[in-house]
Amino acid sequence: DLLDNALSAVYTFFDPRFSARSLGVYAVLWQIDHAKSLGLEWLYLGYWIENCQKMSYKINYQPLQGLVDNQWRAIP
Numbered sequence: 001d002l003l004d005n006a007l008s009a010v011y012t013f014f015d016p017r018f019s020a021r022s023l024g025v026y027a028v029l030w031q032i033d034h035a036k037s038l039g040l041e042w043l044y045l046g047y048w049i050e051n052c053q054k055m056s057y058k059i060n061y062q063p064l065q066g067l068v069d070n071q072w073r074a075i076p
Contacts, residue, residue, distance in 0.1 A: 003044070007035045010046035028061060048075075 001008040009031045014023035028045070035043045048058045048066065058064070064075045 002038075003040075006040050006042035006044050007031055007038075008044045008046070010044065012045075024057065028057075032061070 001010075009028065012024065012027045012031070014027060028043075032043050045058050045061070048055050059075070065072045066075045
């Protein structure tokens, strides 16, 4: 989805039969590049729950920010 200053990639998906090709990584990198080409500041990957294995890939993309107490903060 296109927002004022970002792309929202909450529903990025791929066929798990091809997981060895790292299509999820490719999709995120493509979306980062696409956001930059549109002059956007951010790519929003959606919610992140620290101990959720399915969401753990999100911490691989830095810098990472999270909304904590209604303020965007860096997540190491």
